[in-house]
Amino acid sequence: MSDADRDARPESFAHAARAALANAQARANIAHATGTIRRKRAGVVAEVPDWGLLRDAAAAIKDETLGRLDEVLVELESSVRGAGGEVHWARDAAEAGEIVTGLVRGEGAEEVVKVKSLATDEIRLNEALEEAGIRPIETDLAELIIQLADERPSHLLVPAIHKNRVEIRDLFRDRLDLPHLSDDPAELAEAARLHLREAFLRARVAISGANFAAADTGTICVVESEGNGRMCTTLPDVLITVMGIEKAIPRFRDLEVFLQLLPRSSTGERMNPYTSLWTGVRAGDGPRRFHLVLLDAGRTRVLADPAGRPALRCIRCSACINVCPVYRQTGGHAYHTPYAGPIGAILAPQLAGERGAVASLPFASSLCGACYEVCPVKIDIPSILVHERGKAVARERQGVEGWSLQALGRAFATRAGYERAQRLGRRLQRPVAHDGWITHFPPGPLAAWGRSRDLPALPAQTFREWWVSRERA
Ligand code: SF4
Numbered sequence: 299m300s301d302a303d304r305d306a307r308p309e310s311f312a313h314a315a316r317a318a319l320a321n322a323q324a325r326a327n328i329a330h331a332t333g334t335i336r337r338k339r340a341g342v343v344a345e346v347p348d349w350g351l352l353r354d355a356a357a358a359i360k361d362e363t364l365g366r367l368d369e370v371l372v373e374l375e376s377s378v379r380g381a382g383g384e385v386h387w388a389r390d391a392a393e394a395g396e397i398v399t400g401l402v403r404g405e406g407a408e409e410v411v412k413v414k415s416l417a418t419d420e421i422r423l424n425e426a427l428e429e430a431g432i433r434p435i436e437t438d439l440a441e442l443i444i445q446l447a448d449e450r451p452s453h454l455l456v457p458a459i460h461k462n463r464v465e466i467r468d469l470f471r472d473r474l475d476l477p478h479l480s481d482d483p484a485e486l487a488e489a490a491r492l493h494l495r496e497a498f499l500r501a502r503v504a505i506s507g508a509n510f511a512a513a514d515t516g517t518i519c520v521v522e523s524e525g526n527g528r529m530c531t532t533l534p535d536v537l538i539t540v541m542g543i544e545k546a547i548p549r550f551r552d553l554e555v556f557l558q559l560l561p562r563s564s565t566g567e568r569m570n571p572y573t574s575l576w577t578g579v580r581a582g583d584g585p586r587r588f589h590l591v592l593l594d595a596g597r598t599r600v601l602a603d604p605a606g607r608p609a610l611r612c613i614r615c616s617a618c619i620n621v622c623p624v625y626r627q628t629g630g631h632a633y634h635t636p637y638a639g640p641i642g643a644i645l646a647p648q649l650a651g652e653r654g655a656v657a658s659l660p661f662a663s664s665l666c667g668a669c670y671e672v673c674p675v676k677i678d679i680p681s682i683l684v685h686e687r688g689k690a691v692a693r694e695r696q697g698v699e700g701w702s703l704q705a706l707g708r709a710f711a712t713r714a715g716y717e718r719a720q721r722l723g724r725r726l727q728r729p730v731a732h733d734g735w736i737t738h739f740p741p742g743p744l745a746a747w748g749r750s751r752d753l754p755a756l757p758a759q760t761f762r763e764w765w766v767s768r769e770r771a
Pocket of ligand 1: 563611612613614615616617618619641669672673674675676677
């Protein structure tokens with residue numbers, strides 16, 4: 299299949315990107331926001347003399363974990379249980395949705411407060427909760443904006459990056475019934491704070507993601523900037539954490555490395571404002587019941603491919619997204635996944651088994667290498683992109699070749715079938731055969747192949763036909 303044919307598919311990245319490019323306002327908002335974060339990141343990274351060694355250490359810890367993930371996860375399960383928590387294993391999105399809705403129903407709750415979690419975006423947990431009659435309330439400001447606008451996130455860290463404050467003011471005016479709200483950032487934040495405060499005080503169940511989970515102690519770590527995560531992980535009676543299995547790290551002390559790399563790479567801060575750590579449950583302090591849902595959803599498939607596996611090192615900092623020249627033009631919605639940008643282009647197709655709308659993402663890159671340079675866990679994204687492109691091309695070739703060989707097999711199986719195929723071929727070639735040659739093919743699987751090749755046309759009469767007519771004569 300040619301690039302042009304692939305890009306013309308309605309579900310392809312290129313097709314969605316063309317539509318996104320027409321939205322000049324969103325492109326301006328994204329360029330402004332990513333530019334600001336990029337400059338901040340460069341400044342704080344330059345302050346760390348051993349940044350390169352930290353990256354090496356982070357990559358080594360992640361590779362060690364992925365190399366023995368089975369052991370690390372079993373240790374994590376045992377540590378969480380030892381600290382009074384419960385552990386659940388979810389093979390896929392459906393199973394995770396059933397586990398979480400079952401737990402919320404078991405508590406008799408009709409709503410939950412949520413702290414921003416990419417894993418729950420990935421498995422569309424909000425939809426599963428709503429189908430079960432449970433109202434999810436996003437408490438991260440950007441996630442709240444996305445939820446009120448009924449949109450999908452467009453950036454790992456700043457899900458509403460495509461919106462400016464005038465658009466947010468209009469949304470709040472409409473959805474929070476605040477007709478006199480201004481677009482002053484402090485006033486917008488205060489409106490969200492008042493809206494969420496009630497929900498925090500009411501909620502009996504909270505749902506979070508996790509940035510890291512230390513196997514030796516069973517400690518879960520969430521980093522965030524607004525304090526909403528701290529409210530979610532401490533106020534409600536029950537806390538449910540949904541975490542991709544690749545977020546486990548072997549030791550609590552490994553956090554030392556990641557907590558230096560993550561805030562600098564993500565928000566361009568030396569330290570993120572809130573780092574919440576909890577280990578199981580403790581009487582009189584925080585939630586009374588804690589559930590950890592360990593999510594596979596394609597991760598063991600990624601683990602099985604040595605060339606694609608490093609994508610699981612990702613700590614979701616979004617540095618690669620902010621430097622990506624493709625993302626800066628298209629924004630995140632064209633990626634059809636919460637994992638937009640370069641990390642989405644290598645991770646989402648692998649998680650989905652190279653199927654569906656994300657299958658074309660490995661082609662959503664200029665292979666400039668900027669993503670590799672900034673990645674704090676040293677994921678060689680360009681190499682994985684090339685590897686994934688190779689898989690996509692082989693799959694498509696297999697499809698066309700398989701189909702052609704099957705058709706040929708059927709035609710050659712019987713004399714009648716063979717002669718029918720000859721007659722059909724002569725009829726089909728009529729519009730494109732001239733002077734005994736076919737020099738171009740109509741749009742379709744052979745069009746690209748035929749652009750640089752000429753093919754002899756089928757003769758007007760086969761040898762058999764000539765023989766039969768000669769005998770009759
Ligand atoms: S791939 Fe690297 S740079 Fe991109 S989000 Fe993941 S950790 Fe950050």
